[in-house]
Amino acid sequence: MSKHHVTSTVNGEPVEFLCEPQETLLDILRDQLDLTGSKEGCSSGDCGACSVTIDGRLVCACLVLGAEAEGRKIETIENMAEGDTLHPLQQKFLEEAALQCGFCTPGFLVAAKSLLDRNDNPTETEVRYWLAGNLCRCTGYDKIVKSVMDVAAEMRGE
Amino acid sequence: MHDFAYHRPQSLEDAANFLRTAEDPLLMAGGQTMIPTLKQRLAAPSDVIDLAEVPGLVMIDVKKAQVSVGAMLTHASVASSPEVQAALPALAGLAGNIGDMHVRNRGTLGGSIANNDPAADYPAALIGLGATVHTSKRQIAADDFFTALFETALAGDEIVTSVDFPVPELAAYMKFDHPASRYAVVGVFIAKFGTDVRAAVTGAGPCVYREAQMEEALTRDFSPSALADMTISPDGMNTDLYAGPEYRANLVKIMATRAVEAALKGGG
């Protein structure tokens, strides 16, 4: 079938791509735009390894069609560090050992950032509620949740 | 996924036209069920018709006696709407506990009810509140809308546009959720309109239904103790790796009791 010509903004840069209707946004990011930080875990919306934001809203890129990106602003894990300077969440995940194999980590970081962009004083319950769509098979979550709480406290200057 | 043509009609009429003329069309709302279905090759549409740009489907209108929600409103928008939280907290709470944040940012009211998953949450609210579904062709009472497992009264070229929820005196929804997906293993929506009580059950059977003996008992006495001696039959209830019919039957009673308690405390 005919390819779609899609114009969107990815990590602040204007981007154009051609996509088949059945290609997902995750396929486009990884295979065409070489943004391989977003991972494919389940491909069915369960694990959150593919978390990105579209117009500021957290979504699973595996459940978005590439063609839907037309005119939208997409942000991925690649936009988190500034040059060599890690985002405070990335730094804290390293310090607190909030990752083991690391497969879930980009998704958790994108999701946690989207929470802290809205609410810099979340309760533990709010952090767990917000991150419920991100699964980790290694860490047991406590270190991840603690890291997010700690970064929020630092952002508030505590 | 199989190959298909992707369309983004700019009007309800154009969307309905695609449904009438394409060989094997499928509507798409947020894709949260549709895309996984295509990936599993359970469907192979010739044409996917995305409702994202059809005007008028993203609206909330809250009046004293009625909350109207557009078909393309996401679960996140319903959950976070201050007007819905104030007028119908049970509905806002239900929407806020569907799946997870990612799914709530894309999944829609229209997609959820058109799909009629036996474990979905919204069908319980529509039946529990006696809602009215508006479509591109007509109005359908919720009691006539959900017909069987994954089946609804919608015609092939019919599009859900909005749902009107009457505002009750008291209401609450309680679910025992699957810990991974958060779909309802059993969910019960209880609503009281004056002397009329409705009790809708999702997750337990192949399709959402009203539990008549609960409605009668709660009409006589709207209190948790009215349900204490009730036995719910497991006949015909769902069974899966997670829960068998007897377990689900017991959950119906427990969730209903909790919903009555919550409704008396102001809903949620």
Ligand SMILES: Cc1cc2nc3c(=O)[nH]c(=O)nc-3n(C[C@H](O)[C@H](O)[C@H](O)COP(=O)(O)OP(=O)(O)OC[C@H]3O[C@@H](n4cnc5c(N)ncnc54)[C@H](O)[C@@H]3O)c2cc1C
């Ligand atoms: C990981 C995960 C967890 C979930 N957990 C829950 C949960 O806990 N509780 C729950 O209730 N749901 C849950 N869901 C389902 C989710 O809430 C969506 O509402 C549901 O998948 C429908 O998605 P959608 O709105 O994106 O519709 P789509 O997937 O785009 O469409 C679904 C179906 O409805 C049809 N359709 C869509 N819009 C219309 C319309 N306006 N008129 C007529 N037909 C239409 C489509 O053709 C398609 O057949 C979960 C989904 C995922 C992926």
Ligand code: FES
């Ligand atoms: S890969 Fe998208 S949610 Fe798992």
Ligand code: FES
């Ligand atoms: S660190 Fe391995 S899945 Fe989370």
